[in-house]
Amino acid sequence: MEITLDCDDLETLAAFWSAALHYHRSRPDPPGYAVLEPSDGNGITLNLQRVPEPKLTKNRMHLDLLVEDVDAEVQRLLSLGAHRLEDHTAYGTHWSVLADPEGNEFCVGAG
Structure with missing residues (x-):
């Protein structure tokens, strides 16, 4: 794939x-x-x-990047040019929604 x-x-x-x-x-x-x-x-x-x-609207599909340290990975991705859109805590876990330099949304969560 x-x-x-x-x-x-x-x-x-x-x-x-x-x-x-x-x-x-x-x-x-x-x-x-x-x-x-x-x-x-x-x-x-x-x-x-x-x-x-x-790109005009929200993605209909996105990538989930699963990492051990969400906060550290979010900071690394922000330093590469990502933009933070939202943070969420639900279902006993935390994840952040980011966008790449062209606005394509993706998530970073614990995995």
Whole structure:
């Protein structure tokens, strides 16, 4: 399985998601795409696809990044260019909703 994320600024999002996920660009990218793969070779490939239309509404699907230390990971992602949208505590757990540099929402939670 692969996940594809539409974007406008391919290089900015490729740099952000590579650092955020500890991924790298391991092969030549097709025109209009950036292919990001897990540095350890295990996991799902993330494709970034340049599209002409802007993002206008909330994502209908998002990524959940599960980590041991939510607060530390949120701070790391903010330093990479993410924006904090909301924090939640429910169901006995805490998670933060962030957005990447183009406004694509994703969550960071305990896992």
